[in-house]
Each structure stands twice: as C-alpha cells, then as structure tokens.
Amino acid sequence: MLVQKYYESERFVPDKEMDACGLFGVMHTGGVRFGGQMAIDAIKNMKVRGSGLGGGFAIYGLYPKYKDYYALHIIYQNKNLAAKKVVETFLKKHFYVVFDEEIPTNPDIRLFAPPLAWRYFVAPQKSGVEEDVPDDEYVISKVMYLNSEIEDAYVFSSGKDAGVFKGVGFPEEIADYFMLEQLYEGYIWTVHSRFPTNTPGWWGGAHPLSILDWTVVHNGEISSYGANRRFLEMHNYYCTLHTDTEVLAYAVDLLMRRQGLPIEVVAKILAPPMWEAIRYMSDNDKELYTALRMTYAPLLMNGPFTVIVAHHNEMIGLTDRIRLRPITAGAKGELVFLSSEEAAIHAVCPDLELAWTPPGGEPVVVRLHTKDHLQSLNKSI
Amino acid sequence: MNGFNVKFGFRDNFLDNLQPVDFLYHTRVSTNGCCASINALGLKHKELNDLLRETVLQGSTELVINNVFGQRYIGTRLFLPPEANKLHIEVNKFPGNDLGAFLNGHQIIVHGNAQDGVGNTMNSGEIIVHGRAGDVTAMSMRGGKIFIRDNVGYRTAIHMKEYREKVPVLVVGGTAQDFLGEYMAGGIVLLLGLNLQQGEPHRANYIGTGMHGGVIYLRGCLAEHQLGKEVGVLPPDDRDKANIDRYVREYCNHFGGNPDQILNERFQKLVPVSLRPYGQIYAY
Numbered sequence: 103m104l105v106q107k108y109y110e111s112e113r114f115v116p117d118k119e120m121d122a123c124g125l126f127g128v129m130h131t132g133g134v135r136f137g138g139q140m141a142i143d144a145i146k147n148m149k150v151r152g153s154g155l156g157g158g159f160a161i162y163g164l165y166p167k168y169k170d171y172y173a174l175h176i177i178y179q180n181k182n183l184a185a186k187k188v189v190e191t192f193l194k195k196h197f198y199v200v201f202d203e204e205i206p207t208n209p210d211i212r213l214f215a216p217p218l219a220w221r222y223f224v225a226p227q228k229s230g231v232e233e234d235v236p237d238d239e240y241v242i243s244k245v246m247y248l249n250s251e252i253e254d255a256y257v258f259s260s261g262k263d264a265g266v267f268k269g270v271g272f273p274e275e276i277a278d279y280f281m282l283e284q285l286y287e288g289y290i291w292t293v294h295s296r297f298p299t300n301t302p303g304w305w306g307g308a309h310p311l312s313i314l315d316w317t318v319v320h321n322g323e324i325s326s327y328g329a330n331r332r333f334l335e336m337h338n339y340y341c342t343l344h345t346d347t348e349v350l351a352y353a354v355d356l357l358m359r360r361q362g363l364p365i366e367v368v369a370k371i372l373a374p375p376m377w378e379a380i381r382y383m384s385d386n387d388k389e390l391y392t393a394l395r396m397t398y399a400p401l402l403m404n405g406p407f408t409v410i411v412a413h414h415n416e417m418i419g420l421t422d423r424i425r426l427r428p429i430t431a432g433a434k435g436e437l438v439f440l441s442s443e444e445a446a447i448h449a450v451c452p453d454l455e456l457a458w459t460p461p462g463g464e465p466v467v468v469r470l471h472t473k474d475h476l477q478s479l480n481k482s483i
Numbered sequence: 484m485n486g487f488n489v490k491f492g493f494r495d496n497f498l499d500n501l502q503p504v505d506f507l508y509h510t511r512v513s514t515n516g517c518c519a520s521i522n523a524l525g526l527k528h529k530e531l532n533d534l535l536r537e538t539v540l541q542g543s544t545e546l547v548i549n550n551v552f553g554q555r556y557i558g559t560r561l562f563l564p565p566e567a568n569k570l571h572i573e574v575n576k577f578p579g580n581d582l583g584a585f586l587n588g589h590q591i592i593v594h595g596n597a598q599d600g601v602g603n604t605m606n607s608g609e610i611i612v613h614g615r616a617g618d619v620t621a622m623s624m625r626g627g628k629i630f631i632r633d634n635v636g637y638r639t640a641i642h643m644k645e646y647r648e649k650v651p652v653l654v655v656g657g658t659a660q661d662f663l664g665e666y667m668a669g670g671i672v673l674l675l676g677l678n679l680q681q682g683e684p685h686r687a688n689y690i691g692t693g694m695h696g697g698v699i700y701l702r703g704c705l706a707e708h709q710l711g712k713e714v715g716v717l718p719p720d721d722r723d724k725a726n727i728d729r730y731v732r733e734y735c736n737h738f739g740g741n742p743d744q745i746l747n748e749r750f751q752k753l754v755p756v757s758l759r760p761y762g763q764i765y766a767y
Contacts, residue, residue, distance in 0.1 A: 147553055150528065379688070382708050424661065425637045428599055428618060443598055444617070445553030445577040457596065459617065459636055461660055461686070483615060483634035483660055483686065 122427060123309075123321040124151030124295035127410040127440040128450075129417040129468045131475075133289050134436070135163045138282040141291035144439075144446040145273045148295060151321075151442060155303025156296025157276040158268025160259070160310040160317035160412055161288035169263035171200055171223040172241055172314075177305060178218040182254040186218065189248060189255045196244055197224035205267070211279040214270045217305055219258075219280075221265070238314055238359065242338075245313065249342045256306045256343070261315025264414065268294075268308035276308075289470075290417050292410050294319035298345075307345040313355050315413045320347040321442060322407030322427045333400035347409075353401050354411050365411075365418050365467050371398040373423040373463035410440050415470040425462030431475065431482075432457045438468045438475050458482040502526075504533045512538055519543035524550035528579065532560045539563070539570060547573045553598070555579035562587045569608070580617075583610045586627065599636070602629045605651070611737050615657065624651040624670060632738045633657040633678065638665050643697060645669025654734045658703075663687045664753070665711075668696040673730050675745060676703030690714065691753055695760055699753040700727050702745070710753070713760040719752045 126144045130136060141159065145152075165173050174193075178185050193199055205219040226240045235243075245257045259266035267280040273295045277283060294309035310317035324330065324346040331341050331349050337360075339352035350372070357368045371394055375383075380391045395402070406426030411418045419440035421429050432439040432447040433456045439447045444457055460466055460478045468475040507530060511522045519538045523531050531554045538546060539561055548557070557578050561570060562585065569588045576595030583591050584603040596614035600622055607627040618636035621629050626649040634657035641662065643651055651670040657678045664672055676685055685705045692711030700719065710716070719727060727750055728742075735742040 150555065378708075382706075425618065428636075430617075443553050443579065444596055445551075445579055445598060448577045448595075449552040459660075462637070481686070483636060483658065 122151065122299075123297050123319075124148035124442045124446075125293070125319050125321050125408060125410050125429075125440070126442070126446060127290070127292040127319070127412065127417050127419065129290040129412075129438050130436055131438060131468060131470055131472065132436040133163070133470055135287040135289050137287055138277060138291055140450040141293045142274055142277045142283060144441060144450045145293045145295050147446040147449045148441075148443050149272065151297060152272060152295030153297045153303075154272045154275075155270055155298050156268070156294070156308035157271055157273030158266060158294050158296075158308045158310050158319075159273070159277065159280075159282060160264065160266050160290075160292045160312065160319070161282075161286055162264045162290040162315070162412065162414055163288040164265045164286055165223070165263050168201065168223040171225055172197075172260055172262055173265050174222040174224060174245075174260050175205065175258040175265050175267070176220050176222065176248070177256050177258055178220070179254040179256070179305070180215075181218040183218075185252055185254040186220065188252055192244075192248065192252070193222060193224060196227055197222075198227050199224050206281060206285065207279050208281050211275060213275060213279055215305075216269065216279070242313060242355075246338065246340050250340050258306075259310075259312040259315075259317070261312070261317075261413070264288075264315045264317075266310050266312045266317060268310065269305050270303055270308065290412050292317060292319050292412050292417065299323070304344070306343045309347060310412075311343065311345070311347045311351040313339075313351050314359070316351055316355050316359070317412050318347055318351040318354065318409055320350060320407055320409045322422070323405045324349060324403050324407060325405035326403055329400050330403065350403065350407075350409055350411075353403075357398075357401070358413075365416065365465055367394070369418075369420050369463065369465040370394055371401050372403045373420060374402055375423065375463065408442065417468040419460075419466040419468075420464075421460070421462050423463035428459075429466075430457060430459050431466045431478070433475065440466060440468070501530055501533075504530075504537045507534045508537050508541070514538075514541075514543055517543055518545040518547070520547045520549065522550055523548050523554060524552075526554060528555040528557075532556055535572075536560050544568045545571045547575070549575045551575060551578050553577060553579040556581050556584055558583040558586050558589060558591050561589055583608070586610065588627075597631075601631070602627070602653075605629070607649075613738065618660075620655075621651065621653040621670075621672075624653065625649060626651050628652045628733075629654070630734055630737050631655045631657075635659045635663075638662045640667055640670065640672045640697075640699075641665045643667050643670040643672070645697060652730060654730050656734060656738065658685045659687045661686075661688045662690075662692060664691040664694050664697070664699050664714075665689070666693040666695070667691065667699070667755075670697045671726060671730070672697070672699045673727065673734075674699065674701045674703075675731070675734070676701070677740070677745065679703050685709065691755070693760055694753075694755040695758050696755060698723070701751045701753060702748050713755055713757060714753045715756045717752045717754060719750050723750075723752055 202222040309319045327346040408421045408427035430444040460482045466478045581600040586605040586608045588608045590609040593612045597616040599617035601620045604623040610629045615633035621640045637660045654673040691714035
C-alpha cells in the first residue's frame with residue numbers, strides 16, 4: 103500500500119495571523135550626526151512586529167565627503183556580474199562616476215541570498231536634448247530605466263548624502279551585515295522591520311523604499327495601489343519592486359519635490375478628511391479640502407497605513423485617516439522619535455520628555471532647526 | 484519572483500532562542516514571602532509570561548515587574564483555577580500590547596503608559612494605568628474594571644459586551660480619539676475629560692458608531708456631529724447617577740482628585756437607538 107509520507111519542514115512556521123511591520127525613526131533637529139545604536143536597539147525591541155523577511159535603514163547625512171554627488175546604492179540579484187557590467191556601462195555613459203566601491207559587508211553574518219551591493223557616487227553627464235533637464239529629473243529617469251530595463255539590478259537609493267541599507271533578515275541582522283553601527287553616522291535614521299503579507303519578502307521589497315533622497319518606511323497595506331500606480335505612471339514613475347509601498351515614495355516625490363507642496367498639504371492628499379468631516383469645516387477649509395480631494399483623488403491612499411517619510415532636513419510620521427495602524431511620537435531635547443510602539447522609544451531614551459499620539463491623518467513633521475513637531479501636540483492624546 | 488521560495492527565510496520571532504524558565508526564575512526573580520520582584524529587562528514576551536506563571540506557581544501572589552519595555556500579553560497566562568489566590572501585579576513601566584488580555588480576576592497596576600489593546604477580552608479583575616493608553620483599550624472586554632488616568636486612543640471599548648451580572652467598566656480620566664464605543668454591545672464607559680479646558684469639546688468623532696448595547700457616560704461637551712448615527716443622548720437618571728458616582732469615586736481613589744468637584748459637572752448619557760443597527764443591511 104502506498105502511504106503518503108510527511109516530511110517535516112526545516113523551520114517551524116506558525117500558521118497564525120500575527121502582527122504588522124515595525125517602524126522607527128529618530129532625528130536630531132540640530133543636525134548633529136550620531137550612530138545607529140538607538141535605531142537598532144529600538145527596532146530590536148519591537149522584534150515581534152517583524153518576521154525576519156525584511157529589514158532596512160535609511161540614513162541622512164551619511165556621506166559628508168561626497169555630499170555633492172548622487173550616491174547610488176545598487177544591488178545585483180544573484181550576484182549577477184553581467185548585470186553589473188551593463189549597469190556600469192550605462193552609468194559611464196550618462197554620469198561622471200567620481201568614486202565607486204562594494205558596500206562593505208560582514209561575511210560572518212549569514213543572510214538569505216545576499217546580492218552584491220555596490221555604491222557609486224555620480225554627477226549627471228547630460229547630452230543632447232537632455233541638457234536642459236534638471237538634475238533630479240535626470241537622475242530619476244535613469245534610475246527608472248535601471249530598475250525596469252536591466253534584469254537583476256535594482257537601485258536601492260539615489261539621494262545625495264543619504265543612503266538605504268536593506269535586505270531579507272531581521273533589521274538588526276541587516277545592521278550587522280552592513281556594519282552600520284561601526285561605519286556610519288547620520289542625523290536622521292529611519293528603520294523598518296518587515297512582516298510581508300501580500301507581497302514576497304525579497305531584497306528589493308524590503309523597506310525603506312526610496313527615490314532620490316526621499317525614503318518611505320511603511321506599516322500596513324495600500325489597497326488603492328492599482329489606482330495610485332496608474333496615476334503615477336502618467337507622471338513617469340514605474341513601479342518595479344512588487345510592493346505597495348513603492349507608490350508612496352513616488353507620490354511623495356511627485357507632490358513635494360516636483361509640485362512643491364508642503365507636507366501639511368500632502369498629508370491631506372494621502373489621508374484626506376472624510377467628506378462628512380469636510381462638511382463641518384469653515385468655508386475656507388471646505389474649499390481647500392474639496393479641491394484637494396477632487397484634484398488628487400487618485401493619490402488618496404486607501405487602507406491601513408502608518409508611514410515615516412524622510413528626506414533631507416525633514417522626517418514625517420503619518421497614519422491613515424482612521425488610524426488603523428499605530429504611531430507614537432516622542433521628544434527629548436533636540437532628539438525627536440517616531441515609532442510604532444511607545445515602549446521602544448522609552449527603551450532607547452529612558453529620560454524621554456514627551457510622548458504623544460497624533461490623530462489619524464495628522465502628520466508629525468520633524469524639521470531641522472525648528473520645533474515644528476510640537477504643532478501636532480495640541481491635537482494629540 | 485527570482486525563483487525563490489520566499490518562505491525559506493522565515494524565522495519564528497516568538498519561539499526562537501528562548502531561555503529556559505528555571506534559569507530565568509533563578510536569575511531574574513527575588514522573592515520575599517509572597518512578594519516577588521522580577522527583572523524583565525530584555526526578556527521576550529514569552530519568556531516573561533512563562534516566568535510570571537512559574538513565579539505564581541512557586542507561591543508568589545504579589546508581583547512587581549521592573550524594566551518592562553514593550554513585552555506583550557502581561558497577565559494573560561495567569562488563568563488559574565477559581566479557588567486560587569488573586570494576584571496583585573505592578574508593572575514598571577511600559578508594558579506592550581494586549582496588557583491583561585483574557586485577564587481573569589487579577590489586579591494589574593501600571594506605573595507608566597500602556598500601549599494598544601489594554602484588557603483585550605478581559606474576563607474579570609482590574610487594570611489601573613497611571614498614564615495613558617493606546618488604541619482599542621478594553622476591546623471586547625466582558626467583565627472587570629479598567630481605570631486609565633489620562634487619555635486613550637482610537638476605538639476604545641470596541642465591541643465591549645455584557646451578560647447578566649458580568650458588566651465591564653472602563654473609566655477614562657482624559658479624552659478619547661475617534662470611534663469611542665464602536666460596535667459596543669454592553670458595559671459601562673465613563674469619559675471624564677478632566678484634562679480638557681472649560682468648554683473644550685472632546686476629541687473623538689464617530690462616537691458609538693454601530694453601538695447596540697451598553698452605555699457611555701460623558702463629562703464635558705461635544706458637538707452633535709461627533710456622535711455616530713446609532714447613538715442618542717439622554718440626561719442620566721437616578722440609576723445612572725449612582726453608577727457615575729460610584730466609579731468617579733473609585734477613579735479618585737486610584738489617582739487622587741476631588742470626586743465632588745468632578746461630579747458637579749454635567750454628565751451626558753449616550754445609549755444606542757437601535758438593538759440591531761445593521762439588521763436591515765446584512766439580514767436576508
């Protein structure tokens with residue numbers, strides 16, 4: 103008689119629903135650069151929020167020596183050297199590459215299928231019709247080309263004086279792998295611990311998602327992904343990373359950098375007030391919010407989310423309008439924290455002075471050399 | 484994608500590399516009679532909850548847990564037989580989500596802020612938080628009492644329920660964020676608004692959306708559009724006043740304050756206008 107044989111799986115995979123991702127961000131509003139210890143310890147504290155299928159860090163003020171050049175962090179899946187060759191030929195043609203090296207990694211840390219990670223410091227080398235294109239637009243178009251046209255090559259980050267380190271593993275393992283604590287300092291650190299539910303856990307799909315110096319870490323699910331993606335494609339942003347968070351990074355770049363809207367307005371585009379709430383606003387606000395909802399309907403992010411968006415000089419925490427994912431802000435002197443869980447802030451900053459939780463859709467904006475983050479305090483609990 | 488089996492990289496973040504409970508008991512717990520002091524620094528939530536259970540089984544009934552930073556489910560696994568001693572647990576300082584979930588008769592006192600899901604499906608006992616609490620406080624609570632000194636987050640008392648003599652009570656000293664009492668099916672919620680200025684309305688919108696049982700007593704003012712469609716406002720009757728009086732005094736016993744001064748202000752009573760608000764939508 104044939105008996106079906108059961109093979110025990112190598113790893114224990116509990117078949118229960120568990121938690122969502124963990125987010126943490128810390129910024130020194132005085133612009134003082136510091137090491138990664140707080141970010142790493144805090145995300146470690148929230149270990150149960152991740153599943154070891156993705157972790158990553160974004161650091162600002164990372165490369166002071168090369169701060170005038172775009173820092174491209176590029177990974178080659180399966181350590182595909184042919185892809186590297188193609189990419190480097192492309193870079194040499196379209197950029198001046200002032201320096202490049204392999205991103206140093208610790209060989210003792212074993213991760214799942216690590217790719218080859220390389221960084222290039224480049225300045226645009228424009229020619230022909232592209233000469234009048236602004237630098238940022240030029241870099242974006244080249245990044246989009248690399249991501250969508252060259253197999254096995256993905257640009258993790260492309261900002262000046264900033265960078266993203268991410269991969270498959272718990273975030274503290276990623277930190278060890280890239281030796282973040284020993285090698286780097288920055289004045290903003292954001293970090294993400296991933297618990298992928300709908301999309302695969304792979305190196306490119308880890309957070310932060312990034313374009314130029316914009317980075318996004320995200321907890322939740324953007325159910326309007328399809329609508330958002332189609333809208334962004336009309337503006338030449340192409341989603342290639344198989345994860346919903348990508349649209350947020352591009353939406354923020356479109357609204358804030360290209361269209362120059364302040365984050366306070368952008369927050370109300372991504373997480374607009376309900377029509378019912380608009381009905382009870384003053385006439386002025388009513389007009390503004392109605393116009394925003396009509397104009398930017400395809401950029402409304404539906405579904406539960408908390409994000410920490412960062413770029414130079416700014417770190418922003420925002421939740422969806424009915425706060426289906428948690429966020430807590432904290433402050434001590436010039437250090438400002440954003441976190442999925444309050445305890446993680448206390449764990450890395452025992453003498454925290456303030457902790458507050460903004461209502462859904464209300465951004466906490468942390469700006470360099472200001473106390474703008476306190477503006478959300480009055481509306482919070 | 485990439486030919487990878489993505490499950491391959493999965494590790495169990497709950498059960499990997501746990502320290503044995505005997506070892507923890509000998510290194511983390513110091514006892515004095517029935518009192519035990521536990522150092523939770525760096526413990527995973529399963530380790531801490533194992534340790535709590537072990538400490539109780541060894542005979543301690545007064546537990547003080549120090550250096551708590553985000554460990555979840557504290558108090559959950561202390562579901563002891565009915566004849567066992569009820570425990571007194573003090574938490575310093577920052578317990579994680581689902582504090583006192585399924586709590587059965589014990590008293591938990593938190594000297595700090597609590598996170599989301601305090602008293603999730605709690606059965607009986609008492610949780611007293613000297614600080615604020617996060618979202619879904621008292622979610623699905625079915626008995627016992629929760630006192631929060633300051634504010635609470637979204638969806639407080641969501642689907643709280645009652646049955647015969649089991650009536651859960653939640654008292655919040657501050658204000659709440661949106662969806663207070665969402666789908667509430669029973670129990671008593673008191674929202675005191677002590678930290679609001681004179682005439683400042685409560686922060687919550689959509690109060691009592693989908694509410695179909697229980698009662699919310701609210702001190703302070705609010706605009707009508709802050710209420711969900713399923714609740715009506717009534718002045719409290721004598722029985723309500725007795726309830727309010729009792730729980731405000733208990734609140735002041737825990738956190739201080741002058742109960743008479745608090746009781747002097749106007750209270751409103753929010754009750755559901757329908758027993759089955761969505762009966763027409765989903766019944767077929």
